[in-house]
Amino acid sequence: MPVVQSSIQRRPLHRRALDVQVFARDDGLFDVEASLIDTKTHDVPLAGQTRNAGDPIHEMHLQLTVDAQLTITAATSDTRWMPYSGACDEHGDAYSQLVGLNLLKGFRQAVTERLGGTRGCTHLTELCNILPTAVIQAMAGSVIDTREGDLAAGTPPFQLDRCHALRRDGATVATFYPRWHLVTPEPASTAS
Structure with a gap:
């Protein structure tokens, strides 16, 4: 569905498909398989x-293994379709540099520092940027506590204050997370 309704005829030119799948392993770790296809x-x-x-311009894959704290324990990449064969795929296994990073703690900045620009592939590095929210979504409610947070430490569930709908002073938090709702004081009125 178009974002803006229009009577002007349109024709498709390009499609970028992003896919992230997360699998629970029997050893307590999780495999993340991500792909970008243009x-x-x-x-x-x-x-x-x-x-x-219809033939891909790009078909690129990242495979990660993460632990329950979302720290990457293994990482590799695979480029199957590329514009410049013999050049695009020369980055070797640069994406093994993701090992040791945590998807919740400074991940995107660390990816840029390690793999940005000519240190990696633009498309694989962009693909990395969608991994934190996709993996969190996969683990929300089962591996990651999205309801209570850390009551003893007074730390709310991780997702609060990370988007406009889950503002701690907003109606959604007041309804679904009342323990963590913050009441903002009304501005003082100024009398003339």
């Missing part, structure tokens, strides 16, 4: 050849 609806000249409509 396709065109028309033939395009690319690196001295023609890439046919």
Whole structure:
């Protein structure tokens, strides 16, 4: 569905499909499989050849293993379709540098520092940026406590104050997380 309704005819040009799947392993760890696939609806000249409509321009995969605290214990990448064969796939296993990073703690900044620019592949590095929220979503309510937070430490559930709907002074938190709701004082009126 188009974002803005229009009577102007449209035709599809390009599709980027992102997919993230998370699997619980029998050893208590979790496998994360993420992919980015770009396709065109028309033939395009690319690196001295023609890439046919529907054939991927990019097909790239990241595979991670994370523990219950969301620390990456293993990471690798695979580039199956690329514009410049023999160049795009020369980054080796640069994405093994994700090992040791935690998806909840400074992950995106660390990815940029380790793999940004010419240190990695633009598309794989962009794919990394969707991993924290996707993996959190996979683990919310089962591995990650999304209801109580840490009562003893006075720490609310991690998702509060991370989006407009879950503002601690908002109606959603007042309704579904009343323990963590913050009442904001009314501004003082100024009398003339």
